[in-house]
Amino acid sequence: MKKLILGTAALALSAGVAFAGSHSVVRMGTEGAYPPYNFIDDNGEVAGFERELGDELCARAELTCEWVTNDWDSIIPNLVSGNYDTIIAGMSITDERKEKIDFTENYTQPDPSAYLAMSADADLSGGVIAAQANTIQASFIAESGAALIEFATPEETIAAVRNGEADAVLADRAYLEPIANEDAELSIVGEAVLIGGGVGMGVRKSDTELRDKFTAAIASMKADGSLNALITKWEIGELF
């Protein structure tokens, strides 16, 4: 009996050591194609709201972090198979995603989504609406009754509106606003739609330790106002 207890203790200890060691470097997976959340800057580096947020979170949690980019479509499977350790890619927390992965506390409020269209009288309820595949906006349109066309990248959804393939595109307002400001042909139409439970970082379900570290870091950034400062700087949306 004694041996058994000792053995279990030793195992627990070694498992604990292995676990702590497993995150000597935390690999942060992002899409790199969704400004202002995350994008590739002129130097070819990941930049944006989530880059600054992630670096600050890593500093607070005393982790060494490294940034990697991955296609949106395969971003969850590649997290699960261990290519990187977190998803920090403007991913809203939904029940459907929670079945596959865990989320940290949300670091944005539920983000108002908006429609972007060529003309103000675009048919938003019965027309053809573009959205990025596997997003909360795509499932929202699928349920709303409008015809949905999905694209792999945010860029293609905008292109579909420009060339008339879609009447409008539904996406996060923070993503669409800079585009509408710059392009005279495109404007934000209709009312904002509130979907999702805010954006959080995705982690593997088995990685509870990492999730708790980041949740604690996010909570500390919320408490001292530095998260609000970042949200304001990158014009993400509502403050906490």
Added chain:
Amino acid sequence: MFEFCTDPSTLDTLPWMACYLTTGKQFGFYSAFGTVLLLLAITAPVSLAFGFMGAMAARARNVIISVIGKGYIAIVRGVPDIAFFLFFVIAFDQLFEYIRHKIKCPDWSEPIRQGNDFVVCAEAKLPLGSAPQWVHETYGFSLAVLTFAIVFGAFAANVLFGAMRAVPKAQLETAAAYGMNERQTFWRILVPQMWVYALPGLGNLWMVLIKATPLLFLLGVEDIVYWARELGGTKTAKFTDYPHGDWRMWYFFALLVFYLAFTWVSEKALDRIMAHLTKGQATTAGEAQRRAAA
């Protein structure tokens, strides 16, 4: 890069372009061409080796080896490439990690499959979680090379299998008459003569391989297609010093030119190899060569 690039918005088209085309991001695009060429340079000989072994196995006397060889050719040729590309990379990665896990962490008590997650101990991770980014990239690239080699190796095996049978029987019988044993006949007569029959098929495969390299992007390697899509996308002034509209068409046009030029050069090279291989062969082309020289 250049000194006048500090405020691109004030520049004329030409210097603006010079600045734009020398940003760090663009160099990512340029180096991706190197990635593609490197992939081809490694994959082609490796698949040829796979193909050679596959063909040898398929024509072996031993039934088991022959079935393995023929099975490899039939299965890989019959399944869509893309399914293999997605399957092999994940399967190999998990297989390697599973083996390492069994060796390095025999005391591990938790299950390896926890719901969706594939969990192995930290020491068994491939590459190690603490490894720098370039190790991860090299590992991903190697998995891609291995997958390409397996898929194209099967096609090469089929081509070589056919080419080995196309060598005239009389040549092999003559070898036997000279007292060569089977191994000697194979290496001295059959293999040197089969290339001329194999080359048209192998040449085709090479062309298909060149065109298949955009599949790299599916495997998570940042290849030229990824960069063309990323760089060509609309850029708003808020997030870059070089805003522009949807330029994807131009980037993809550059890719088109690259691939066309590359296949054109390949075709010239293949023609020369063919002429070289034909020398002294008992084929119509070989005979024509002999007459022209005489």
